Amino acid sequence: MSDRPDIEIRMVSQPRYVCAVRRAIEALADSQGMSKQDAADLALAISEAMTNVIKHGYDGQIDRPINIQVSPINPNGRKGLKIVIEDECEQVDLSQIQSRPLDEVRPGGLGIHLIERIMDQVQYAHRQSGQGMRLTMCKFIDAQKTVSER
Amino acid sequence: MADQDTIISDHQTIEDGVVVKVEGEIDLIRSPQLRKELIELLNADLDRMVIDLSHVTFMDSSGVATLVEALQIQRRNNKKLILCGLQQKVKSIFEISRLDMVFIITEDTASAAQA
Numbered sequence: 001m002s003d004r005p006d007i008e009i010r011m012v013s014q015p016r017y018v019c020a021v022r023r024a025i026e027a028l029a030d031s032q033g034m035s036k037q038d039a040a041d042l043a044l045a046i047s048e049a050m051t052n053v054i055k056h057g058y059d060g061q062i063d064r065p066i067n068i069q070v071s072p073i074n075p076n077g078r079k080g081l082k083i084v085i086e087d088e089c090e091q092v093d094l095s096q097i098q099s100r101p102l103d104e105v106r107p108g109g110l111g112i113h114l115i116e117r118i119m120d121q122v123q124y125a126h127r128q129s130g131q132g133m134r135l136t137m138c139k140f141i142d143a144q145k146t147v148s149e150r
Numbered sequence: 151m152a153d154q155d156t157i158i159s160d161h162q163t164i165e166d167g168v169v170v171k172v173e174g175e176i177d178l179i180r181s182p183q184l185r186k187e188l189i190e191l192l193n194a195d196l197d198r199m200v201i202d203l204s205h206v207t208f209m210d211s212s213g214v215a216t217l218v219e220a221l222q223i224q225r226r227n228n229k230k231l232i233l234c235g236l237q238q239k240v241k242s243i244f245e246i247s248r249l250d251m252v253f254i255i256t257e258d259t260a261s262a263a264q265a
Contacts, residue, residue, distance in 0.1 A: 015178045019208075040208075040239035041246075047210050051178050102248050106222075107215035110247050114211060117246045 005069035005084070013054045013064040013087075021068055022047040029081055032072060034141045042081070042139050045118040048111040049085050049135055057089030057133065064088060073138060080120070080140035088132040097124050157184040159205070161191065167198030167230075169259050173205040176213030185216045192223050199224060200262040204235030209243055221253060230254070234262040 007028070011017050026043035030036065050066065058064045069084040099113035116122050121138040157180055160171040168191060176184055192199065201217065203209075217233065224231040234256045236244070244250040256262040 019175060019177060019179075022208075037238060037242065041242055043208075044210060044243060047177065047208075051210065051212070054178070105218065105249075105252050107218045108211070110211040110214060114243065114246055 005071045007070040009068040009070075011066050011068070012062060013058045013066055014062045015051070015054055018047055018050045018054070021050065025070060025081075025083065028070065029139070032079065032081060032141065034081075034139070038139065038142065041118045045115045045137065045139075046083060046085075048114050049137070052111050053085065053087045053089060053133075057087050078140050080138055083137045083139075085135045085137075086127060086132060091126045091131070091133060094124050094126070155183075156187065158187045158191075164198070164200070164263055167196040167200065168194075169200040169202055169262070171202045171205060175208040176206055176216070177208065177210045178212045181210075181212040181216045184213065185219065188216065188220045189223075192220060195227065196224075196229060198230045198232065198263075200232045200234060200259055202235050202259055202262075203233055203240060204237070204258075206240050207237065209240045211243070211247075214243055214247065214249065217253070218249070230265075232256060232262040232265050234259055 009021055009024070011021070022043040025046050026039045029039035029042050034042065053066055054060065065088055067086040071082050073080050073082045097112060099116060100109040102113065115137065118139070119137040120140050121136070123136045125134045125136070127134050157172055157174065157176070158170045159173045162169045170191065172184065174180065199220070221231045232254045235258055236255060241250070244253065244255065254265050256265050
């Protein structure tokens with residue numbers, strides 16, 4: 001795959017825009033043959049990732065940049081989608097990006113857990129520019145589900 | 151979708167509490183309004199609050215956090231909170247976060263009234 005994504009969305013960190021992005025990616029996943037439930041879960045993961053950037057990375061500021069890149073992938077014949085979310089937040093210690101224990105029943109703190117459970121690959125990194133974070137996520141299409149639903 | 155609209159579209163009194171119907175997408179934008187509306191109702195000291203989610207098409211972790219807070223309020227007061235009618239795409243977030251083991255979740259409002 002070339003470095004250029006098939007789809008790129010540049011937006012500001014306005015929470016109102018998150019729903020448009022998740023709906024677009026859910027529709028794309030559906031068109032690529034992902035099951036309805038997996039596409040819905042993927043949309044949830046994207047929503048959580050963007051919410052984390054807005055709430056925690058930008059501390060609720062609504063005018064900061066978020067860049068979303070989406071590309072179909074096919075490593076070793078396994079179809080899927082790769083989504084990259086980049087921001088200009090302050091870089092954080094990567095070891096501190098962890099989900100909380102689920103046996104604590106309390107409001108909040110589920111976003112990272114949801115992302116990690118839904119996506120097949122998740123990688124947080126510091127952007128090479130020295131500013132901002134990059135979250136790279138992949139979700140593969142279950143071949144059997146694809147066949148049975150077509 | 152407007153963020154100032156009412157999230158609870160309807161509520162009906164039952165013998166020991168209330169059934170509230172929630173509509174639309176419950177996300178970062180709309181969860182604060184849902185929280186406000188639920189807290190107002192919970193202040194009425196209801197023995198049973200049934201939240202009908204059958205018309206909710208999307209829920210993120212902020213929506214779940216709002217419901218967890220409502221559950222905690224009810225439990226502190228030794229009251230019940232029951233969720234019902236979840237579409238599978240909404241049920242999924244409860245399953246992934248294992249909160250389907252924490253909430254009482256029923257198929258519909260009739261079974262929720264008995265749970």
